[in-house]
Amino acid sequence: MNVDLSRTVRELAVENPAATRVFEKFGIDYCCGGGKSLREACQAANIAPDKLLDLLHSADQKSTNGNKDWNSESLADLIDHIVDTHHAYTREELNRLEPLLAKVCSVHGQRHPELLRIQQLFGGLSQELTMHMMKEEQVLFPYMHRMEEAVLEKRPIMPSMFGTVQNPVQMMMHEHDSAGQALHEMRELSGGYAPPEGACVSFQTLYRALDEFERDLHQHIHLENNILFPRSVEMERGR
DSSP states (O other): OOOOTTSBHHHHHHHOTTHHHHHHHTTOOOSTTTTSBHHHHHHHHTOOHHHHHHHHHHHHHHOOTTSOOTTSSOHHHHHHHIIIIIIHHHHHHHHHHHHHHHHHHHHHTTTOTHHHHHHHHHHHHHHHHHHHHHHIIIIIHHHHHHHHHHHHTTOOOOOBTTBSTHHHHHHHHHHHHHHHHHHHHHHHHTTTTOOOTTOOHHHHHHHHHHHHHHHHHHHHHHIIIIIIHHHHHHHHHHO
8 A cells, every 4th residue: 555645544544444443543534534635634633644654554564355445346235235234233323322321311411411412412413324324225325226237237327316426425425524523522522432430331331332333433434435425426427
């Protein structure tokens, strides 16, 4: 992997999925804010460029076949992976975390009012993500499937209700930005999901789960914003 400071975070994340682990470690946004150069990302994260470059080179060397190159897979396989892995996980965690948040807020909300704001943000995020995934699974993804099949079979792409695929893609990316803002505020309020001293098991479990939820959603959005959506737009334009 060719790594230099002028390349964007998004380019590196697409080229080598293992790089996303390095970016997560330093809180570098590689999905919604992936258009920044590596130099700009280092400045924002207050990390020495040489250190980050060394870590990225190391991640590249340790990368295994388990890090699938989704740029070379079919859109259908990528969509199935997103739905079966990330959509399934998101739905499961939304159902698990909402009652856990309510429990922790009922016990600790008075002493830790930030929990109440986190609960409010998570509630809005839950509603938004539920509708977002439904629109993808019922409208956008089926169209992408049909489009790819038409291209492979060298036949015309059937027209859609939304005109060009760029229209729903832009809407989905806007909703991704909204989700990213909510995640950022939740992380700020929680001090990086660091439970306070003496926190009970439920409190600790909640923060650990929210941290994992954020990491998975970053991967989820990265696969869509940086790989699936650009490939779909390019495929449509190619016809």
